[in-house]
Amino acid sequence: MANRREFLVAAVATSGVSKLAESKQATDGEARWAALNMGNARGPGGYAEARRGGPSSTSAQPAHLPPGCVKVGGELGRRIDITVNKNLLVLNADQDFLKPLRERTMKSGYVGLGKLIDASARLALYTGDERVVTLKRHLVAETLKTQEKDGYIGYLLPEHRVWDLWDISEMGYIVYGLTMDYRLYGEAASLEGARKLADYIIARWTSQPDHAIGDINIPTQMAAVGIENAMLALHEETKDAKYLAFVRDFRKIAGWDGRIVLGRWGRIEGHAYTYLAQCIGQLRLDRLEPDPRLVGPTHAVLDFLLNGNGMTITGACGDHECWHNTQEGTIHLGETCATTYAIFWLDELMRREGNSLYGDLMERLIFNTLFGAQSPDGRRLRYYTAFDGPRHYFEMDTYCCPNNYRRAIAVLPDLIYYRVQGGLAVNLYTASSVEAELEGGDALKLRQETDYPNGSQVTLRVDPSRSARFPLWLRIPAWCPNPNVTINGQPSEPPATPGRFLVLDRAWEAGDQVKLDLPMTDRWVKGRQGQAGRAALMRGPQLYCLNRALHPELKGVDLRLLVFDPASLEGPIPDDSVRPGGMAFRAKVWGPEAWYPHEKPAFTLTLTEFPDPSGEAAYFKVPNPQDSRLVADELLTPAAKTRSAS
Ligand SMILES: [Zn+2]
Secondary structure, eight states, X not given: OHHHHHHHHHHHHTOOOOOTGGGOOSOHHHHHHHHHHHGGGGSTTOHHHHHHHOSSTTOSSOBOOOTTOEEEOHHHHHHHHHIIIIIGGGSOHIIIIIHHHXXXXXXXXXXXXXXXXXXXXXXXXXXXXHHHHHHHHHHHHHHHHTOOTTOOOSSBOGGGTTTSTTHHHHHHHHHHHHHHHHHHHOOHHHHHHHHHHHHXXXXXXXXXXXXXXXXSOOOHHHHTTTHHHHXXXXXXXHOOHHHHHIIIIISOGGGOOOOOOOSSOTTTTTBHHHHHHHHHHHHHHHHHSOOGGGGHHHHHHHHHHHHSSOBOTTSOBOBTTBOOOSOOOSTTBOBHHHHHHHHHHHHHHHHHHOOHHHHHHHHHIIIIIIHHTBOTTSOOBOSBOOSSSOOOOOSOSSSHHHHXXXXXXXXXXXXXXEEETTEEEEOSOSSEEEEEEOGGGOEEEEEXXXXXXXXXXXXXXXXXXXXXXXXXXXXXXXXXXXXXXXXXXXXOSSOOOTTEEEEEEEEEOTTEEEEEEOOXXXXXXXXXXXXXXXXXXXXXXXXXXXXXXXXXXXXTOOGGGOEEOGGGOEEEEEOOSSSTTOEEEEEEEEOTTOOTTTSOOSEEEEEEETTOTTEEEOEEEOSOTTOTTEEOXXXXXXXXXXXXXX
8 A cells, every 4th residue: 555655645746736826817707716715825725835835745735645544433424334334235236237247238328337336446445344345346356357358348239339328438437447446456457457448448539539429419528428537547547648648639628618508408518517527637637737728617617606606505506417507406406426526626626725615615515415315324316406396316226326426425534634734634524533644754643523513512632643743724614603723722823714724833742632613503594596585594514404294284385485484493403303413493484375474473394404305495485585684605705705805
């Protein structure tokens, strides 16, 4: 593993500093995006500091810790656990994933094997569970056995290969999964298989660069989604220039301009998952070969999500897989692939810029959309996760969304802590522990004790192997107006500011304790666009929803006609219905046609955490949409501006 670790450090050390200052193109969106971010230039992770610090292991750019050094508890750990035990380990991998690979009789289609290999490899390493390791080995060995002489691994009949859907994408993810198996486990056969398959793709595609892909008219980047990231990962492992050249010169991803196209129509140009996958590929290429064009689409989509109503209150984006700005939250909201890729993309941005905003956005997505996309018992997964109206489970274990879901869960341990400036950044709060190496080879153990997101208290026990000076970055969520941080009982210097990383740069001794008090403010958040005049209840990072099944009195009632009294909120009260140790609220509610506010409210209703599978509504009508108790979503631009003023 030693050379794996070195690689991870090196991969980050080669990262370019942000191109933001140099690439201030004059679009409105970019200017606003710059304003939003430049505040951080004065604080941790800003560009000025990144530039001064230069690319090194003490860079102000956060970096991933080596895999396997974080143990996760709390709700994040529980979700990992149920995904492994109730989903991954009960799949019929031979029947659903491997049989069609052995038969190779399909004319088109998608299975998701490469994604499953990636998730299994990560979860095997994280858990160390022999059953997961065995599954991973089985998937890889059986996959490699089917590799044909020309390098092909896939499901399709020879005459349909490469050009029918979704062969290039499927092969790309198999390349990626096998490459990750090599990265995490050093399996040489996996790398060899990945190379042969990648070479097969490159030889065929580059010999017919204008060949149409698929029998439906969609953009090439959608038909081939994932291929660039697979080739870049293979380049990282092999240093072979041809994989880089494929992405740079053949796919020409710097030239992809990433317009935001709304709605699903025409050639499906506004496909959110594809767009975010392209952005990630661009940011990864930019680390290797900086080019201002490679950050343009990332700026455009961040602006769209935060300033253009592209992101909904659950953190989810997209309707029917495509960009949307109506704030409608019905059946086709939030494809799980887009959720997963938003998390991956935010992780890229966090490692690029060290801006706590990206952690705030991750947290919103993870606790709401991601966990809402899974049944409470862990077994069933969703393709879409609506907040308005009924939600449905996806009927298969194969295909894109279930496999990307497993990948999102598998990266959670990497998102909690980052290495930064020779110290550690705490990005996500959950019971957990980490053992990492400090500059100079000393060891650091850090233990996070908390029942977050139930309670507001987080205790960090800092144990360096000997007294050492290093910075500890703590993400102070934007939703928390009155944070308080103490070190060994003394107030932190500087004090914590919402929506920033607090940097504690000092000499640490074994036994030091940092206590964060992050009061979980309850708040009614104002709806926008199609939700204007309505409000949604949030507490800390979590959204609450109304489950009609808990209330027989709501049978036949249109939930959009209920009127909530924001002043009547009671709670939080313990509620295990959605997760062990969960929380709920109660509120007084007028029925349709009530003479509010003078009439007595007819109902007292319970609001449960958003992942409640029977949740049917999250935005509610209120008597006065201008009520001063209703607040703007703190992640949107107005709040971001105050963040930059601190
Ligand atoms: Zn999907």
